[in-house]
Amino acid sequence: MKLKCPICGKTYDEPVQRCECGEPVEFEAFNAEPYLGKTVWERFWDFWPIEPAMELSLGEGDTPLVKSKLGKELGVRLYLKNETTNPTWxxxxxxxxxxxxxxxxxxxxxxxxxxxxxxxxxxxxxxxxxxxxxxxxxxxxxxxxxxxxxxxxxxxxxxxxxxxxxxxxxxxxxxxxxxxxxINSDNPFRVEGYKGIAFEITEELTPDYVLIPTSSGGLFRGIAKGFIELKESGLIDKLPTLIAVQAEGCSPVCRAFREEKERIERFENPKTIAKAIANPYPPSGNAVLKLLHEFGWKCTAVSDEEILEAQRELAGEGLFVQPASATGIAALKKLMEMEEIKEGAKVVSILTGSGLKALSHVEGGKVRECSLESLEECLR
Amino acid sequence: MKLKCPICGKTYDEPVQRCECGEPVEFEAFNAEPYLGKTVWERFWDFWPIEPAMELSLGEGDTPLVKSKLGKELGVRLYLKNETTNPTWxxxxxxxxxxxxxxxxxxxxxxxxxxxxxxxxxxxxxxxxxxxxxxxxxxxxxxxxxxxxxxxxxxxxxxxxxxxxxxxxxxxxxxxxxxxxxINSDNPFRVEGYKGIAFEITEELTPDYVLIPTSSGGLFRGIAKGFIELKESGLIDKLPTLIAVQAEGCSPVCRAFREEKERIERFENPKTIAKAIANPYPPSGNAVLKLLHEFGWKCTAVSDEEILEAQRELAGEGLFVQPASATGIAALKKLMEMEEIKEGAKVVSILTGSGLKALSHVEGGKVRECSLESLEECLR
CATH class of the missing domain: 3.40.50.1100 (Rossmann fold)
Incomplete structure (x- = not known):
């Protein structure tokens, strides 16, 4: 199985981690067909660059795709891919x-x-x-x-x-x-693993847009590669529009995209509540930028205030996520206002990690005090 | 659909929460057949007392059953049912x-x-x-x-x-x-929902023993009812031996079982690190006790020290659980020593909740300090 640099095009026969030019490498695209199977690893067995060692699995993947009520308010068909139910959440x-x-x-x-x-x-x-x-x-x-x-x-x-x-x-x-x-953030095997998110989404629906919280760029590249392989394998007719979402306080990819640059630059003095996506110089930044340009995809940055509001709204649907995971919903609202996403579109937002991971950022709600004797009054 | 008191036998046509005698009620046993389907709710559609409102689902259930390495050490085939991957973990x-x-x-x-x-x-x-x-x-x-x-x-x-x-x-x-x-701990619908754990286990293997952390008794009753319905429906040949596990510092069911009583008594001054199973007067205690007697099942109590050791051992397999969830493994070790579980047996232990829920009880491991310049030395 060959590895290739998506930026300079150089190929490698041995499993290097990065290209000589400094950019990440990736496995060449797979063209295959799915099987029946219980896990995403088994169903897409021929799409992985190495045989998944099932005896080492902890049951990762095959996460729920939950239909969101927020979509109705916003005028789209919104689905949430809940990755917080993975073995380490x-x-x-x-x-x-x-x-x-x-x-x-x-x-x-x-x-x-x-x-x-x-x-x-x-x-x-x-x-x-x-x-x-x-x-x-x-x-x-x-x-x-x-x-x-x-x-x-x-x-x-x-x-x-x-x-x-x-x-x-x-x-x-x-x-x-x-x-x-x-196994750093955009290790080539790691990127391959994230393809499963695209595969599972496609098993349930054909989205028009997918919103992806983006830091190092590994997750974005993985989901993109998944959809591209599905298309090249003739399993879907067209690619969804992928939207990289970053926090305004640390948005090197969105900034370079907006300024129509081909290379990202270090984002000085990053500051955001979305710690999980606060990489100021993402190692796959240039590779993500290239994908955005090549496929006419988008990058959207959202403020901490918008992130916190989206986090509350997701909790209001029963899904408690860490701030980084709420960026997709914050971006969706922005893009709807700007009419960059059409009404009625099918949209998937990726919820990357559990809210329990960042409890200290959560404002506790009000707690009332009551005695057992006056409970009836308190409950009315 | 009729509700019945498992203790006094009185039946009810309306959905009461408890029997007039003070004990919990339960739906009569279902006798049905499974379907093909993506979720446990769909596959066992005819086993629920009410139509599951799938539009309200957050993707609960269908959790991984992970083969444990600890089993090899202990001389059994051990599987861990990882309930920490549910939507609220x-x-x-x-x-x-x-x-x-x-x-x-x-x-x-x-x-x-x-x-x-x-x-x-x-x-x-x-x-x-x-x-x-x-x-x-x-x-x-x-x-x-x-x-x-x-x-x-x-x-x-x-x-x-x-x-x-x-x-x-x-x-x-x-x-x-x-x-x-x-919807308190042993609400009759709640108990029905837990049957899914028995159904999913049976789809993968036929266990000899199932270890169940037990507090109010709702989970134990649910898993028991699930296996009993599978047997009555002719889907399994024999029931596994269910083992209720409690913390020594709060073990009203095990105490009554050991003393061959028919009724539990309040456990005074409960004290255990396993807060999630520290109910001193479990509302389904008598119902659990009756099941233990009727089917020749067991109750095992474990110490806080044993619980913390089991929690560490589970983390050593990549599964970080709250203390209550580690009680099953602590009990298994005890029962193996006492030769109450035979070598080679197929054992399932239920991991009830995520370790992130009780981080304050976790002893942090050692963290080393190192400068970037001396990193090579630190890594050697």
């Missing part, structure tokens, strides 16, 4: 599972990642499941409380002083030298 | 969904529950999904932090001063008077 598990399948097959004894949130927990969980050591590199500023949900899996958690952006590249280099397979 | 969602389906059909405008944890979040989420008001009654001692994950759904959260045990019965009475449908 975020979409990351899909990519981690496939990358760990590779790491085990390739004989690695240790894996790692650079993350402070969802990906850290996911890599730690699948590493211990597979009997591998895990090296989780986190930034200086990460709180001990946040790391509890990571260290509980028994990973080696290392808080690194120094430039966090450099850490991404440094870890890949050191990993190669030391025999540690680093 | 606990098994409660199955019961809530079915009970809300009923409440909507019956014309209620408000629902409620008495809970401080998983059930509170679940009822709040499904209420708002269905456009119903939610009244969540919590005990005086519940912390504001814990209630954030409940109030975020927009429920009316009321902290009630006074005896928490009385609150269960008081709420049912007031609810009837005020037109609020209280």
């Amino acid at each position: 975020s979409f990351k598990d899909r990519g981690t599972f496939l990358a760990v399948s590779y790491a085990v097959k390739a004989g690695y004894k240790a894996i790692g990642t650079v993350s402070t949130g969802n990906m850290a927990a996911s890599v730690a969980a699948y590493a211990t499941r597979a009997g591998l050591k895990a090296k989780i590199l986190v930034s200086e500023s990460t709180s001990g409380e946040k790391l509890k949900a990571v260290s509980v899996y028994g990973a080696d958690v290392i808080r690194v002083r120094g430039d966090y952006g450099r850490l991404y590249f440094e870890s890949l280099e050191l990993g190669e030298k030391l025999g540690i397979y680093f | 606990s098994f409660k969602d199955r019961g809530t969904f079915l009970a809300v389906s009923y409440a909507v059909k019956a014309g209620y405008k408000a629902i409620g529950t008495v809970s401080t944890g998983n059930m509170a979040a679940s009822v709040a989420a499904y209420a708002t999904r269905a456009g119903l008001k939610a009244k969540i009654l919590v005990s005086e001692s519940t912390s504001g932090e814990k209630l954030k994950a409940v109030s975020v759904y927009g429920a009316d959260v009321i902290r009630v001063r006074g005896d928490y045990g009385r609150l269960y019965f008081e709420s049912l009475e007031l609810g009837e008077k005020l037109g609020i449908y209280f």
